[in-house]
Amino acid sequence: MAMPRRRHHDHRWQIPAVNAYAAAVASLVFVAFVGSSFYYSLTLPDPNRTGGALQHIVNGRKGSGGGGGGGDSYKPPRLLKNAPDQQSEFEKAVASYQSFSVPNGGGKSLHNLWGSKIAKNFYGCSNSSHKFLTAGKNTHANRYLMIATSGGLNQQRTGITDAVVVARMLNATLVVPKLDQKSFWKDASDFSQIFDVNWFISFLSKDVKIVKELPQVGGKVIGPYTMRVPRKCTQRCYQNRVSPVLSKKHVVRLTKFDYRLANKLETDLQKLRCRVNYHALKFTTPIFEMGEKLISRMRSKGKHFIALHLRFEPDMLAFSGCYYGGGDKERKELGAIRKRWKTLHTSNPDKERRHGKCPLSPEEVGLMLRALGFGSDVYLYVASGEVYGGEETLAPLKALFPNFYSKETLASKGELAPFSSFSSRMAALDFIVCDGSDVFVTNNNGNMARMLAGRRRYFEHKRTIRPNAKKLYSLFLNRANMTWDAFSSKVRTYQRGFMGEPMEVRPGRGEFHENPSTCICERTQAKATPDSTYRGRYVGIENTKVRENKIIDEPPDDADDELDLTDADYVDYELMEKGLSNGTESEDDPFIKSEEPELEEIFSD
Missing domain, CATH: 3.40.50 (Rossmann fold)
Structure with missing residues (x-):
């Protein structure tokens, strides 16, 4: 059975024949009513979006971005759902979602939110040995x-x-x-x-x-x-x-x-x-300077900022075989795209989620960040392509983090004109801002996420948060039966080892560009001497006694x-x-x- 459609309150009014003045007043009342009905039809969540559990702020009040107190919370409405025999495992859990109050403040946090206390003990080291011929x-x-x-x-x-x-x-x-x-x-x-x-x-x-x-x-x-x-x-x-x-x-x-x-x-x-x-x-000077300008504009808004690389494009979701609770509409739209690949196996959305292969939705990213301790006053830079579901899908994330920016909102069309017709140049701008952020967050495990994770390890181990998708899957699935405190506590537990801390990934594990362990050394003295070989924005340090990884056997x-x-x-x-x-x-x-x-x-x- 198809999911019931959202009602838009399209009430028809019969305006009686009255004098001109009364008719004018009645017309104004009618316009005001229809306008307000239209507004609420946009701001209220779509029942078809059950997987997203769209939420809205109720008397929202800014909290503490560094992990401050509560403030007013926002709650999701009761969600309509598909017939029981048509529900996926994910949908059944979300359908019972009743009361889940999310605080505006960050609350307790697992780590120093904006950086690692031991990052200063590690540095990038990539000079060649004396055996390396010219x-x-x-x-x-x-x-x-x-x-x-x-x-x-x-x-x-x-x-x-x-x-x-x-x-x-x-x-x-x-x-x-x-x-x-x-x-x-x-x-x-x-x-x-x-x-x-x-x-x-x-x-x-x-x-x-x-x-x-x-x-x-x-x-x-x-x-x-x-x-x-x-x-x-x-x-x-x-x-x-x-x-x-x-x-x-x-x-x-x-x-x-x-x-x-x-x-x-x-x-x-x-x-x-x-x-x-x-x-x-x-990057070339024009790209680098524009990227630095975007970073400067983010820094002018607050002391710290988060950069989120958000991957939630229709084609990518279709390819992944994941399901986000959009009912028959989502299945039909993404299924039509998926049919273009004749070699793809039949999708099993629940299996894909269990294996951690589904990118987090914008709302799930927002809930993860709030659970980790980031409050609603944090400034968020979002690098993304087309988002499936558009503004409706982004609404929960924007409600959680209203200070929401992108290169398009930070720069004028004229400033972006030299880059906007070239996808790689636009991607380069996002790369620079994400690299220059205090905290980098991703909802996926794509190439940009991997490259930036490795780069941020090499340069000072800047905070990099990557979702532990396998663990978070079960948590999001069962959050219907949890209080916020229990949910946030589990998020912090599951994210240990996924926060960009030094040595959290075993040397040699994963893609080298993601975990360049051979090129990361540990200081054995309090202060190291900078190596003048590397100029520019980052300085490599090579002249310290170090513990380096030995040669790794080839596969x-x-x-x-x-x-x-x-x-x-x-x-x-x-x-x-x-x-x-x-x-x-x-x-x-x-x-x-x-x-x-x-x-x-x-x-x-």
Whole structure:
């Protein structure tokens, strides 16, 4: 049975024939009544949105952003629901949700909200060892490596970083990578329009030789031999598969170059990864200055601010197979999008949530932050694409944190004009603000979340909150039977180990770009001497006695870890209509490992 529709109070009034004055008064009353009815129809929650448990402020009063007292709370209304035989496990729990008063103040908190007390004991360390040969001694003549990146800005960033390391392993000269200009993003920006290409080349000059273009031989440019390597290709894998071809063909172009390098490498190569990602890749001056301007405007509003990377786009939700309680309307809309992928299995929303694969909804993010101790007076910067459900979906988050900003609200259209037509440049602005925030929060485990988590660990272990989705799933499911104090206590317990504290993740665990443990050292003396090698906004410290991780054993040559496909950030509908082609490379190429259509290549951030 379909869920009942929200009533909009469209009452029809019969206005009797009276004198002109009375008629005018009656008309004004009618307009006022209809206007107020329309207003409340917008502000009251939609019964169809049962999973979101939309809430509204009742006599809201600002609380303490650092974990202050109570103040008035807001409560959700009684929720209408689907027939019992049509309810999911998630929906059944939310349907019984009766009374859940959320305080405006932050209340108790698990940690120092805005930073770690022990962060000062750790620092980024990425200098090479004395055994690491210079580029001049390591690079062989007539060996050139080219790569074609894929995906969104942050996925391309992983490819660029790993390409430098691969060029080093192959004793090759790297040609400045070409950015993905053909995907859904359709961003025509080249490398030099996003990153400072001269800085990139000069900073890495001692490690890898890099050129902007292939040199001419006999007045002609040698065409590259195109091939592809498997995911998580190890150093031995590159030596066996690519090096012989490079010796013969002299120029090799590796396609779809994202996550094509093993997660575990020897220490000097891991440190090179860090030098590339955290020091060599600098945004161009216009992008950097606009990003800093946005940070400055957020800081002018309050002492601290949170940056939230919110992923709740329709295509991404459809791809994930998750369900958020929107009833038949949600199932129909997301199901229609999902049908475009013929290879996707039948979705099991409850299973996806149990496994922690569903991004938190905006409301769930807000409740998590409040439970951790952030009050309603906190300033929130939100980096997001299209949000499924629009303002209705965002309403609970805005009610919890009314100081809600984005780059579009902080800057004028004129200021954003040089960037607004280019998705990667807009993504770069969000990256800068999120990186510069006091606290970074994400509702997902996409590329941007991973890259920023690793970067913030490397630079001072700035507070980074990532939801423990598996644990929080059961908590949100059962909150109908909890008081706020019990709920918030469990949130704080479950989030231990997901707050960006030093050493909370075991070295070598997860993606290296997310947990660059090889490049994080612990001070053994009170004060360290800054290393002058690294200039710019961040300063690396290398001259302290440290405890470093030892070389990590390499995985098998055929390692091909499965990626979390919830990295989705957009859909390339043209690709889907073509049946998810694997690309233009020859099927007879012996160096291309047979792979299933890579759905994650359609999605990225």
